[in-house]
Amino acid sequence: MTLSNPVPSLELREARRLLSVDPCAAVAQARRAVAAEPGSLEAHFLLAAALRRSGDPSAACAVLAPLATARPALWGLHYEHGVALATLGQTDAAIAALERATSANAQSSLAWHALGDQLALRNHAEAALAAQMRVVPGYVGDAALADVAGAFFTRGDPRARAALWTRFGLDLNDVAAVRLLADVGMRLGHFAAVEPLLAKTVAFAPAFAPARFSLALALHRLERGAEALGVIGPVADAYAGVAMVVGLHAAIHMQLGNVAQAVAAYESVLPAAAEDSDLWHAYGHALRAIGRQSDAVAAYRRAIAIAPSCGEAWWSLANLKTVRFDAADIARMQAVPDAASANPADRAYLDFALGKALEDERRYAEAFDHYARGNAARKRLEPHDAAAHHRFITQSIAAFDAALFARAAGAGCDAIGPIFVVGMPRSGSTLVEQILASHSQVEGASELPTLTALARDLATANPGYPASISQVPREAFARLGRAYLKQTEVYRSGDRPLFVDKFPGNFLHSGLIHLMLPNAHIIDVRRDPVACCFSIFKQAFARGQAYSYDLEDLAHYYRDYVALMAHFDAVFPGRVHRIVYEDLVDDAESEIRRLLDYCALAFEPHCLRFFETGRNVRTPSSEQVRRPIFRDALDQWRGFEPWLGALIETLGPLARPVTDRP
Structure with a gap:
């Protein structure tokens, strides 16, 4: 079987052209090419790629499996096979195929990103992050890709869409390419623009968990919690023990005020993810909301023990308002080097936490300096007009x-x-x-x-x-x-x-x-x-x-x-x-009576003892x-x-x- 003839047939050329434009038409052309050139590897490959992009990953796998075995050095075969398997929800097989793809071509951002998605679904969080942050052209941190993606999401620039394909190989009929692009878009904060692209992908490939997870995250960030809950449900059922999935599912419950469900979700996965600082941190938020303050403190402390430089966890502890840091805590925070986190927002959280700690010590000049530094960092990230x-x-x-x-x-x-x-x-x-x-x-x-x-x-x-x-x-x-x-x-x-x-x-x-x-x-x-x-x-x-x-x-x-x-x-x-x-x-009872009168409510003494009311409180004043x-x-x-x-x-x-x- 050859990769292609020196002079490809008209059908083969047309299948190539149509693949990123009209995958269904590409299937028809590729079938003609296979019939005309049954020994052409490219014809079979294009047929499989078109089948996957037109919504038939099972048929694509049937074509790709023997090809991948016969030609182990061709990374594109393994990438196509891996994404087809992932679209069918066959995570372990997808990982194996995508590992072969990245081994054959270590410069493919698409293969690395798709591999990271599948590794995350097996709780291999560090390996997933390493795969997706591997510095290759077109990876999620590529500034050039971010510029093009920004133009695509903010203006719908058709030239940007074309550049996504010609410069970075991102075919928006490819669910894995959409996932990579959505990841870039959400890093840039374009949640509203990312959402319809992901919704279309989920409708097209409902079993492709990475896109469904990503859509739920976008909806969550857009504060459309009820929709997010419906989207994440099948993923939460299929990957009940995956920390990343459980964490988002619980966060959506928190957003909707379903705090008991969030606590239960965290507790279901923490034994298997005991060293996941993000999960402990989020668990602390849920505990705080239901008034389990000492347990919340313990959860935040656990997150800090796992990741001592995590500024947000330190801030969450400070944000309880009722916790005072001791000298050892202050020394640990002050010892965190500026370069400990590549995320300036996280460093800002540490400055806010230090400000609170030093204010409690009446070291006002130092405290103000940290508050000012934290705010300056946040202002650079989120300017105000x-x-x-x-x-x-x-x-x-x-x-x-x-x-x-x-x-x-x-x-x-x-x-x-x-x-x-x-x-x-x-x-x-x-x-x-x-x-x-x-x-x-x-x-x-x-x-x-x-x-x-x-x-x-x-x-x-x-x-x-x-x-x-x-x-x-x-x-x-x-x-x-x-x-x-x-x-x-x-x-x-x-x-x-x-x-x-x-x-x-x-x-x-x-x-x-x-x-x-x-x-x-x-x-x-x-x-x-x-x-x-x-x-x-x-x-x-x-x-x-x-x-x-x-x-x-x-x-x-x-x-x-x-x-x-x-x-x-x-x-x-x-x-x-x-x-x-x-x-x-100064005069709580008089003001409370005025308030209730305004709301046309009869006075109830329990309103004076509001601090005894058991309810979820998710704002900074919860304690x-x-x-x-x-x-x-x-x-x-x-x-x-x-x-x-x-x-x-x-x-x-x-x-x-x-x-x-x-």
Whole structure:
């Protein structure tokens, strides 16, 4: 059997051309080539490749198996065979074939990446990482590939699509090529653009676990947890003992508030993955959410023992707020060299943890230095466009005017279920949610992504939003309200009639809330601006708070927040109930009674003993709300006052103490 004739037939040339364009047509041409040249290896190879790409991996394997045995030095045969086997879910056989491919051609990024995917499904995490991070042209860390992938995902550039094939050999009809490209895209943060590409691949090859896993991860990052759970289910069933799979499955459960299921998932796999620091770290998060603080501390400590330079694990321990590091802990963190992690985000976490440790020791200058360094690193990774945000606020104030609300009166959904707790992070919103969730009629649903997603969809459908809000048809507001209620059902577990959505950033959409759910309650939690802003500055948020990495950006963002909420106070007086955190600390019962009156709820004494309420809490304040109200956080910022000049100056009159303001 020859590789090809010196002068290939018309059918063979056409099969080559069609392979990456129309695999089904390529099958027909390859079959003609095989009939015309039964001894041609290339004709058989093209037939198998086309069969796999057109959705028939079993037939592809039938063609490839004898060829791979006969020609062990031809890496392409083994790559095709390995991916066909992987598409059928035959992991061990796929690994063997892909190892032959990488042995025959150590420069194939596709073969190495596909091999890594299969090794990961056998719990060989280190070998999988080594395979996928092998520095060859077109590997996931290749800057040239990242540039082309970025153009493809951000602009849908047809030239970029062509370059993926001509420069890197990535045929988007090849499920393994899609997996590699998706990996690059998600590393660049293009989750929304990656999702439809992966969804198409999963529909085409439902048993190809790497693509299904990758799609579930993208949906999880897009906060579409219910969809992610459905996608990951078959993989979780087929690979129940694989740490990577169990970890994602549990994280999705956490996202949906199914914390007990997440804990059970972690505990099912930890005995077999006792040295997996990431798994122990995630397990700690789940334990923390259900209030098992000592167990959470132990899990975080275990993660640190396995990976002493893991900044995120150190930060998770610090982020419990109730844990104090001792001198040995501080020394261990300070001993971690700057080069210990190639991930600058992880190094930033270590700086935030050191800041907390040194602050507890009253070593304020050193603590501030670490907070500043951590924030500077995060700012480089996630820059904030303060001017664009200010334009959004200015346009919102202009667009959501009294005339708009008058025209849209009665247009929204009349449900009374949601209670929105809005404001700035670190303002006391978790405490307010905990108080409300201690009432027999209210469920705490935590921070939901739903309203943000609906507002984003509304902006897509109405270019120029928020200025274009006046062009939205009246009937759209009721649809939005019903969509919000429907989409939040997945986050609710009880039968209480009211529920709290306490995503602070929903303040940006207070006007939209009023239009789509006019009977919903909106509670704005306000804290002393300097205390609030500096508490945000000290908090290493996972993502999405880019304004928090610079003190001046923070102050401008806070001023915009106050201006927007003042506007809504003016256009619909009394619609938003405001709670000042310091007042809640000083006279909890009076403020709680006011809060319940606003929500049309009868007073229940248990709301005063909110710290006894057993519920999952997944935000940074989880441990504080399990204690009675305390005063020790009110003036924590004062030790750092010498370094807060930019914050205080930019806040201007807002920086005056709460007690000095009307």
